[in-house]
Amino acid sequence: MGRRLNDPEHSRFASLILLSVALLSCVLVYAVVATFLNPNVGSHDSSFESLEMVASGDFGEKKDECCRGIENLELWGPAVKWGSEFKFNSSVECCQACKTMCSGNDGPCLCDTWVFCGNKEACGSRFGECWLKKQKDPLSPDRQDAGKSVIWTSGLIFGKGEGIVGMETEYGTLHIKLFPDCAPYSVAYILELLTMRHCVGCQFYRAESRGQSWDSEGNHIKDAPYGPPFALIQGILEAQGTPFNKMPTEACPTIRRGSVAWIGSGPEFFISLANHGEWKNSYTVFGSVLLEDMEVAEKIVQLPTKSDVWNNINVSVLEKPVPLIVRRMKKSLGDLNSNVKPE
Incomplete structure (x- = not known):
């Protein structure tokens, strides 16, 4: 038996309602994903919500993003x-x-x-x-x-063994392969940091483990929540006394274990300890930690932390921030073990 066709006027009215609901949903999801890592929102940003609001699904990366200048x-x-x-x-x-x-x-x-x-x-x-x-x-x-x-x-364009810089901490050095073809403006800023003898103010201040949500390789465990904890270490790359210009949005592939990305327009950034497909394509990724150096990130995440609440989200803040310096390497390093390729 065939279905009765809807009245034209009623159909148009229903379509407008559905369109409005869809637009509102998109705005809410964007607000959640764009701000959940921001330590400065505090009580000033009421749009900050739980990551559990972000729906899961297929997280394919956009093609042809990494040929930028x-x-x-x-x-x-x-x-x-x-x-x-x-x-x-x-x-x-x-x-x-x-x-x-x-x-x-x-x-x-x-x-x-x-x-x-x-x-x-x-x-x-x-x-x-x-x-x-x-x-x-x-x-x-x-x-x-x-x-x-x-x-x-x-x-x-950085080839094999090129474009690798070090984030030096007291717990070891995180060697990071930069992606200038994906995030040229971001990488240009990192290259500026290399010219400074110090980076007073540059530090890691938040550290959260994988908890029971991700395995040691960063894969999400079926039916587990997406945090908290959120499997990352977070910090700031802004030298005191040096003006910071907001970074434009550049290539935003799916976040993988080892991805180094800005939070919004920077200078806050994070290094992911897990594959975060649930965040979709929300963050500009400008580099990736070499696989063998992820143990340094794991050391930092095990340091003493204290609980804090950022606009209704429970986070773990380091009791003692970890200073870092961005240094150029004295010699080229292989990058065959980098966690994420830019393409």
């Missing part, structure tokens, strides 16, 4: 491909051309810098030029010019 920036360096004879229609294609010269497992890339002219009006006859270059020091790229008048967009 910084606009109005021209990086210098010896050219391995001359842009006057090497042109593309987009910066993504230029970036990918550099990546193809960095696809092996035999060490540094032949190309680690790409520079593209993508503004037709400003570039004129140079539109589409893609310059592929090689830096003498990938962690200190040679900058030619920057500013609104610069017509170029530039990006970095």
